[in-house]
Amino acid sequence: MAVALPFDPAADVAAEPSIEGIVTLVRADMERVNALILSRTGSDVTMIPEVAQHLISSGGKRLRPMLTLATAALTAYEGDGAVKLAASVEFMHTATLLHDDVVDDSEMRRGKLAARMLWGNEASVLVGDFLLGQAFRMMIEVGNMRALDILSTAAVVIAEGEVAQLAAAKNIATDEDAYLAVIRGKTAELFAAACEVGPVLAGRPEAEQAACRAYGMNLGIAFQLVDDALDYGGSKAALGKNVGDDFREGKITLPIVLAVRRGDEEERAFWRRCLEDGAIGEGDLERAMALLDRHGALAETVERARAYGEAAKQAIAGFPAGPARAALIDVVDFCISRVR
Template sequence: MTRPMPSPETAAPSLDPLVALVAEDMAAVNALILDRMQSPVALIPQLASHLIAAGGKRLRPLITLAAAQLCGYRGTRHQMLAACVEFIHTATLLHDDVVDESLLRRGAASANAVFGNKSSVLVGDFLFSRAFQLMVEDGSLRVLGVLANASAVIAEGEVHQLLTTGDLATDEARYLEVIGAKTAVLFAAAAEVGAVVADRPEEEISALRYFGTQLGVAFQLIDDALDYAASQAALGKTVGDDFREGKVTLPVILAYARGTAEEKAFWHRTIEDLEQTDDDLTTAQALMEKYGTIRETVERARQVGEDAKAALARFPALPIRASLMEAIDFAVARGY
């Protein structure tokens, strides 16, 4: 099963315009990240560097920098906070890969596969601590509240996802609650702090928070679709990981709800009981194709992306706003 490619006459959406507009700030953020992940305990920078060297779009810190620029901010606080956001995200990746027993991250061996689970968890804790040090250095209780709350909600979302794993009684509302917590809340915080440091009115802060939330939901919906629809090389991790772990994502929820009794029995065996054969992933993909659940998940992401765009309408029609609009399209159309 493959994702449709853009037509030749339509250029694929890209993050390049956004990256170009915040390039100077991002260089400062990258330097700060490299500096703050240093430690006299050699394993810490070694393991952190392994994950950072694997690449990644750095979308969340990009959002912080872009939000601040959109709001006319002229200082440097947003650089420190963008690094903070990236440390929180990186810490959650380290912990997630241990929980999920993932062997690949961004196309390379995951940190836990190389360094072991104990090291990955502890270095993740270190990066969380670094993030909180950066929050304190910023000195704003408002910023501290936004990012500390996001960190707590992310942890709650991960535990909630653990509880829904293997539970086919999970409905769409509960699924959206999980992804809103484990993914969207950091996108929301990343955008919100960009407006907070610019001392913008509450309406603009709220609009950027909503933009971030909807972008994060769209991003996770596409992630969950790609776990069944992408090639492994494009995905950067093992295709079908969610299936093998028994995660109940929207493509599964829709396929299960629309299935025959025999098909429902298949889902109970593979997702709830985790009794899987080598051919079961292919069967799952075929059922999703039969009921159009990947296409519907992508369409839901597109609709949520339109909500994110609408939230930006109150801001001036500057190049940075246009680049954020394109970032939304990128999140929906990406193949990796």
């Protein structure tokens, strides 16, 4: 059963939202980032580049490193440090994906078999650790202690967010505050850090650093909210994984929080059986999607994503108009438009 994720037609724009603006803006530097990524995944231990390249070359948009380069451009940074920090951000992201797939027993990632399915859990975890080590080496090479502090703190917060998600998993009593704390940590923190280090390298005032961080944090929350909605109302092609994986893994996301709160006791018993007990039978995913639709949980999740997207745009409204600011605004619209 498909669940529609309706949009307000008045909110539509003439052109389809795209990240082409940011791709064009940072193209030259991203070529250097990609070359650096290739060189830093090299190792005499053959399995390391095999596992790393399986995921790195699997078609991800590399949005987070592009955000680092775009916010550096927004704040008029000139230098090589942003390239190394952008590569560090991508390595941090890739490491978390390798680790997440092990924790979640995921079979698919970006439309391909997850690395753990090909090389095993142990190799996925250890190669993720290798990438984190390489990320920190590049941060140190840049030599900016504030940027190092931001990204190393992000690594800690991301790990805390993942553990918090484990604690909240399969607990239908999880409320919105607990859910938002999880996604701020596990997803939005890296977006925020990726955007903050650009103006830090540029030596911009703290207000500008905070503005870029706020942009990234709000964008990251919006991004995750859209992902959570897509898991029930999207397509396998859009997700790069199987529709309903969050349901099967017992993840408590905002659509579930809303549906549980608005449902009756019989419905809560259904969620308890499926998510807490893991007793999922034939037709349960379809029933789950019908309940989410009945209570407007998916539509409201998308509306929340739009609100965070608007907050992201407002955060950078004080910067001069130009290609960098326009590209960053387009990124917000693109991330929200994935639910179309």
